Ligand SMILES: Nc1ncnc2c1ncn2[C@@H]1O[C@H](COP(=O)(O)OP(=O)(O)O)[C@@H](O)[C@H]1O
């Protein structure tokens with residue numbers, strides 16, 4: 001019926017799973033066949049028993065033979081021993097999966113929010129799977145068999161898989177890759193084999209089955225014998241693409257998994273496990289035991305039949321299986337696993353953008369106690385804006401931490417301040433009360449005030465978030481500032497301003513103390529990194545040469561900073577960028593000593609300023625300075641107008 005087919009295929013892209021598609025039809029067929037078999041087997045038995053009844057000789061219970069208890073005990077003992085031996089050898093290679101029942105899972109596809117693109121693709125893949133027969137017969141398509149979820153930790157891979165399990169409507173076999181590992185020689189391979197066996201069996205019984213292997217890298221790491229790059233590294237062959245704009249390097253917050261070597265790489269057993277996976281991924285269509293028997297029988301009969309009377313053996317055994325796997329980096333997986341026909345589709349779970357984060361915030365806040373203020377559009381948008389670089393799991397963690405802060409303060413619902421504090425705690429760490437000497441306190445306050453002043457003056461588009469002289473982790477004090485909008489590229493001017501902000505602290509020390517401390521070492525490191533990127537990667541200074549393209553030299557192992565600084569010309573250019581910006585900051589701060597002083601005094605007094613508190617002080621100081629220079633150029637105390645009472649912050 002082409003109408004039904006068309007309908008089915010056109011609804012593959014629907015936002016919800018297709019229920020009762022081909023998979024449902026297949027299940028119904030299997031059910032009928034099963035009933036038919038039961039009837040076929042039971043009927044002769046029933047007929048025979050009725051025959052006995054009617055002929056006056058009904059079948060009674062079988063009479064038990066009498067056995068000597070001594071023999072019975074001995075027999076039972078050996079049976080028991082045999083059972084133990086069989087169980088230990090079979091159990092060692094048992095498939096570690098669990099079959100997930102939809103009613104055991106509380107997350108559905110509605111709970112997967114903020115990653116719409118990935119979600120739509122997952123649903124489409126599922127629908128294609130459920131309508132596989134139509135797709136294959138009508139259009140000659142080959143359904144997807146392996147889909148790889150790739151993404152950083154906490155981006156929702158396992159979460160999505162669970163939702164999928166709830167909605168799929170076919171058996172969902174879940175296993176973590178680590179549970180395939182075993183110390184026993186050969187047991188890992190047997191577990192893999194049995195997992196696929198279970199998948200095939202479920203697929204036959206229910207018309208389809210889905211497998212999911214979490215943290216796939218644990219068993220699928222690249223075999224040491226495989227070359228590092230599956231494709232020839234010749235840039236002039238194949239499809240050329242000019243990369244487009246490359247986004248900003250990941251912030252420190254986003255965890256970029258580096259290549260770690262686990263003891264599992266290179267081991268012979270691990271290699272065999274990968275091989276087993278490769279084999280199993282191709283043998284979805286293996287015949288069942290019954291079909292093999294049937295085939296053998298047909299072969300034997302055919303031996304005596306003439307050529308034109310030969311019987312036909314069983315047809316191909318299709319098991320409708322789809323396999324999902326999740327991993328942090330697909331690069332580390334064995335390339336053979338990623339070729340077409342195996343895990344040929346990769347879905348990348350990226351960090352959500354601002355819109356996505358807003359949806360996730362809405363989703364989580366719907367069940368976490370919060371004050372009415374947090375229901376405002378503005379606050380929620382702000383929350384989505386300041387959590388740039390957060391994964392969904394981190395967002396959840398942040399809101400949980402905010403609840404903890406609320407409980408500590410004796411409240412039953414979180415406020416905006418709780419969220420702000422939670423962010424400080426999760427991103428920078430808990431404040432450690434240490435008592436600085438009076439001089440040190442002034443020095444640190446001056447340093448941080450210098451950063452903030454420069455940031456406020458040169459980069460008004462940046463949001464000043466926290467200015468503090470409370471020690472957190474290694475930082476004696478710090479200025480946290482971020483982009484107001486989410487940005488993916490930076491202009492040269494912006495890069496220069498970032499360097500200027502970094503120099504603000506050191507220069508402020510110079511201006512006020514005529515000396516510099518060891519404090520700014522981190523700032524210099526940051527400034528050098530930015531300058532090296534400008535010189536060596538972005539072509540922003542003098543040279544257009546990209547140091548990132550260096551390969552096969554002594555420096556190609558080091559990062560961009562190492563490569564640029566390893567080159568005498570590059571080093572000179574970095575040096576020049578840095579000194580130019582430092583001199584600019586010197587001029588700037590010499591003219592704006594009053595701003596630094598005002599912030600410093602506020603910091604010494606209050607230790608921590610958050611958000612608008614910082615800008616309020618700077619604005620007040622600026623106003624006071626302007627009126628003072630206009631009326632009477634005299635030295636005035638700037639501290640009084642500083643203590644702004646804002647009910648919103650603090
Ligand atoms: N898209 C999302 N929508 C809602 N919650 C999410 C989403 N992604 C992740 N989460 C939350 O983050 C937690 C961790 O995600 P998980 O799927 O385990 O991450 P991973 O990608 O490391 O497997 C989940 O338990 C869930 O509560």
Ligand SMILES: [Mg+2]
Pocket residue numbers: 157158159214215326
């Ligand atoms: Mg996971």
